[in-house]
Structures are given as C-alpha cells and as structure tokens.
Amino acid sequence: MNKLSQACLILCSSSVLFLTGCQHFTQPQLPKNTHESANQFNLQGKIGVRTPxxxxxxxxxxxxxxxxxxxxxxxxxxxxxxxxxxxxGKVTLNSAKTGLITASSPEELLERATGWQAPITHIISWVQARPATTQAQTNLDANGRINHIQEDGWDVDLSYDAEQKLPNKLILKQMLEDNKENRITMVIQNR
Structure with a gap:
C-alpha cells in the first residue's frame, strides 16, 4: 500500500473553504472537563488527502x-x-491489503505507516468546531461560529450549512517548503 493510502486511512481514524463573513481573532478558553463529555458523535462522509x-x-x-x-x-x-x-493507549488498523497495524496513538500509527507527523487527535475537536488546545488561534464568522483554527502548524477552515452550529466541511492545510502543502478535506454528510 502506498504512503498516501496509509495517510488517508490514518487521518480518517483519529479521525477542513474559505473564510466568510465578519471575522474576529480570539484566543480560545477551553472549559474544563467539557471535552471529555462532548466527545460523543457519529459522522458519515468523505475524506480526501492531497500531498505534493x-x-x-x-x-x-x-x-x-x-x-x-x-x-x-x-x-x-x-x-x-x-x-x-x-x-x-491502543489504535489498530486492519484491512486485507495491510493486515493488522497497531500503535499506542493515532499519531504514532500515522508516523509508523507513512513517516508523516500530524496532530490527528485534534481532528476530534475540529469536527466539533472547537480548538484542541489553549494555544490555538481562532476566527469567528458573522454568526459567532469558529470558521478558522490555526493550531500546531495546521490551518483549519470550517464551513457550515445555513445556520448549523457544527461544520459540514473542514479543510486542513499544512504549509511545506517551496510553497507546497499537505491538504486534508473532510465533507461531513451526516451527523
């Protein structure tokens, strides 16, 4: 299996369009103990990965x-x-092509499979329209929803259907040398 296939698989597991409206820069304040209780969801959609x-x-x-x-x-x-x-403490990937791959974290699994490092566990927060750390920088749209997160070397653009509170599309971009980038696009069709 090529490295791109492996990267797409891993990114989904741990498993962002354009900035619109009025934007505000904010330094997020993460409420204590809300992330653990909020990390319950079911998503269906499509993910695309593009590297140089x-x-x-x-x-x-x-x-x-x-x-x-x-x-x-x-x-x-x-x-x-x-x-x-x-x-x-344990992540597994199993397919007919790869067999079983095991690691202690999604990030370790991604690096082991592809050599690529990315903050995969942050995606859990990003699909819920919130930053993963207090070091993140965010912008808000005219409806007060986060539409951009800059965190751990990634720029995440979130877009929404109408007045929905959670994004239906996320584009994650990591800038590389020579003006190139790694890009992950997640389209959430059902929540």
Missing part, C-alpha cells in the same frame, strides 16, 4: 465515544473496506 506526491479519497463512517472510536473506510484507492479502532 499524490492524492486520494475514501468514504468514512466514524463513531466516537469519549476516547474510544471506530472508523470504517471504503473505496480508498480500490482497497475495499478498512477498519480502524481505538481505545485509550
């Missing part, structure tokens, strides 16, 4: 219950079904 070398996409179903998650990917570069599961 390659690109690919897959459909995903993602169930998150606190620190435990289950992600099923289909259609990624002709690979068929891939199952990714995580519990605190």
């Amino acid at each position: 070398q390659q690109s690919g996409s897959a459909f995903f179903t993602w169930s998150q219950q606190q620190q435990n998650f289950n992600i099923e990917l289909t259609g990624i570069l002709g690979m068929g079904k891939t199952q990714i599961q995580g519990q605190n």
